[in-house]
Amino acid sequence: MAFEGLTGRLQSVFSKLRGKGKVSEEDVNEAMREVRLALLEADVNFKVVKDFVAKVKEKSIGKDVMDSFTPGMVIIDIVNKELTELMGGSQAKLAKANKPPTVIMMAGLQGAGKTTTSGKLAKLLQKGNHRPLLVAGDIYRPAAIKQLEVLGEQIKVPVFSLGDKISPVEIAKQGLQHAKDNNLDYVIIDTAGRLHVDEDLMEELKQIHSAVNPDEVLLVVDAMTGQDAVNVADSFNKQLELSGVVLTKLDGDTRGGAALSVKAVTGCPIKFAALGEKIDALEPFHPERMASRILG
Numbered sequence: 001m002a003f004e005g006l007t008g009r010l011q012s013v014f015s016k017l018r019g020k021g022k023v024s025e026e027d028v029n030e031a032m033r034e035v036r037l038a039l040l041e042a043d044v045n046f047k048v049v050k051d052f053v054a055k056v057k058e059k060s061i062g063k064d065v066m067d068s069f070t071p072g073m074v075i076i077d078i079v080n081k082e083l084t085e086l087m088g089g090s091q092a093k094l095a096k097a098n099k100p101p102t103v104i105m106m107a108g109l110q111g112a113g114k115t116t117t118s119g120k121l122a123k124l125l126q127k128g129n130h131r132p133l134l135v136a137g138d139i140y141r142p143a144a145i146k147q148l149e150v151l152g153e154q155i156k157v158p159v160f161s162l163g164d165k166i167s168p169v170e171i172a173k174q175g176l177q178h179a180k181d182n183n184l185d186y187v188i189i190d191t192a193g194r195l196h197v198d199e200d201l202m203e204e205l206k207q208i209h210s211a212v213n214p215d216e217v218l219l220v221v222d223a224m225t226g227q228d229a230v231n232v233a234d235s236f237n238k239q240l241e242l243s244g245v246v247l248t249k250l251d252g253d254t255r256g257g258a259a260l261s262v263k264a265v266t267g268c269p270i271k272f273a274a275l276g277e278k279i280d281a282l283e284p285f286h287p288e289r290m291a292s293r294i295l296g
């Protein structure tokens with residue numbers, strides 16, 4: 001289960017606070033020391049933890065909270081609100097083009113779940129009565145085109161592919177035209193990933209970007225990789241201006257670092273969470289629900 005360690009640690013901090021009829025400044029300091037350690041252990045970015053704890057402390061220490069009937073509960077509520085803020089506050093919705101089709105470009109490192117997520121997103125859009133097109137732009141990973149075609153077939157969403165001999169920029173352009181010609185309202189472009197962020201990858205993504213002028217650039221990152229996922233998001237964002245992040249593999253036993261750090265570090269909201277390999281295991285990301293889940 002994701003966040004298990006973090007949830008357990010926070011619950012034990014808060015059960016101590018909740019039990020107290022009166023909370024002293026020293027109690028708050030002690031609780032915040034423990035919250036700090038719990039977050040660091042969950043692989044949350046160091047600076048994010050520092051700012052978070054400072055904010056919660058500032059709001060918790062004061063007459064209003066300490067003189068309340070249930071100071072422990074009030075502090076838990078403050079933590080809940082700040083966790084929600086940390087993840088973006090409210091749900092960041094998918095952009096929509098003024099004039100269809102809305103173009104969504106998917107980016108990410110190999111293995112993060114980009115191709116799978118493209119299929120899941122198509123399914124989600126289809127459920128909302130849209131007509132998406134999947135574009136197979138990952139021509140380097142041998143199985144990627146086939147994988148997308150299989151996904152498309154499974155959910156009855158068309159897949160535009162030109163094989164692996166034509167440049168991804170050309171594929172993206174023609175894919176977009178195909179969507180326009182066929183009255184499809186969303187275009188999801190799967191792009192190539194590499195094992196590491198490198199110049200060739202970025203250059204190709206920038207070229208695709210200028211060829212199709214996407215409404216959304218979604219970076220798919222593997223939540224299991226913790227701070228690495230955040231660093232990847234940071235470097236992509238510096239080169240490509242992401243509009244959102246998709247966190248995958250939240251069904252695994254990820255500690256929480258990526259979910260809690262990515263927005264604060266990159267400024268880029270998490271728009272979707274993937275919780276499994278199945279085609280319908282993608283959900284819009286709700287910061288407030290995630291915060292409640294983390295608090296257990």
Ligand code: GDP
Pocket residue numbers: 108109110111112113114115116117193248249250251252274275276277281
């Ligand atoms: P890509 O190289 O980024 O296109 O990655 P793929 O889409 O091929 O995914 C890599 C692996 O991760 C595949 O085995 C997927 O089934 C798996 N995967 C993707 N998303 C999730 C997820 O949310 N949870 C789990 N458990 N596995 C996932």
